[in-house]
């Protein structure tokens with residue numbers, strides 16, 4: 001593996017750093033508001049609250065160990081919190097930022113202009129990160145980067161925009177498509193077989209009443225299709241018992257979102273992609289928000305660092321591949337009480353980090369797999385503990 005050279009394929013914009021809030025002679029909150037408006041393209045009056053508060057930002061930046069002239073991939077641009085922090089950490093750093101949501105990329109144009117030649121924004125899926133990096137750096141650096149960061153899940157902009165249909169807290173079309181194209185949540189709910197719906201709620205939502213919810217959907221949709229988030233939330237309230245501190249629709253909505261956006265397969269592909277594009281010594285940082293995602297990251301890193309099932313003394317492997325990652329620290333990082341108080345979303349966040357070794361990527365036939373077969377492997381009623 002060769003060490004990358006540092007030339008960056010830049011977007012050419014002329015709107016530079018000096019056009020920021022400082023140039024307007026603003027101070028204190030007004031300056032922060034104006035700066036925020038410049039970055040996010042939101043009018044100053046509407047910027048008291050940032051559109052998305054980055055989670056575990058300090059910890060992510062620390063784990064990325066930003067060095068002079070380094071190139072990073074922010075594979076989940078969102079509102080650009082991580083990209084901005086990387087670009088501000090060192091004025092020679094460059095960032096290739098990716099998001100599958102065209103709204104996120106469009107809103108990021110202002111930040112791209114603020115860092116001409118240093119931030120490049122691409123609409124795409126992080127599952128394709130290896131191809132995206134190769135294309136961006138085709139001639140310049142052999143397709144290698146110094147760091148990849150993933151902050152998985154949905155942004156506050158997506159959750160809080162009723163028209164995107166991600167949340168049971170806002171009534172809107174039952175959509176949930178990050179890419180704004182493809183199969184929507186409503187199409188799945190109105191057309192999938194009962195068994196498939198039960199599998200989605202069971203595997204992706206770990207919902208105990210998966211089967212009952214699927215049955216109720218199939219009964220109700222025969223009379224009237226589900227159109228809005230409120231339609232589905234109302235049914236969940238009827239079918240799923242209320243638990244303290246959690247809305248009955250929480251796991252059903254999470255499961256559908258994962259299914260609509262194929263999120264777990266995307267995450268797995270992104271980890272494999274990062275393994276391909278990180279130079280020796282390059283850093284991988286992943287922030288997840290629920291146990292299904294964290295399990296995938298944990299298993300991947302354990303296996304790649306020689307501590308996974310392949311390294312088990314019970315199932316010894318003849319010639320295990322050399323570790324492609326070393327764990328920077330084994331312990332997972334979580335938000336402290338102060339961050340949780342400021343940003344409750346950070347409560348469930350888990351950050352894992354690792355450093356790329358010089359070994360080649362694991363073969364594709366590696367033991368690591370995250371395929372979750374729908375309709376095939378879920379134990380049927382009566383056999384599964386807690387079956388509903």
Ligand SMILES: C[S@@+](CC[C@H](N)C(=O)[O-])C[C@H]1O[C@@H](n2cnc3c(N)ncnc32)[C@H](O)[C@@H]1O
Pocket residue numbers: 052053054055075076077078079080081082083098099100101104124125126127151152153154155156178266
């Ligand atoms: C939690 S937000 C990231 C927030 C960001 N770190 C910030 O500070 O503003 C997650 C973002 O990742 C994007 N995303 C989710 N899955 C993706 C995928 N497979 N490929 C590319 N982007 C994805 C979402 O559209 C969303 O904008």
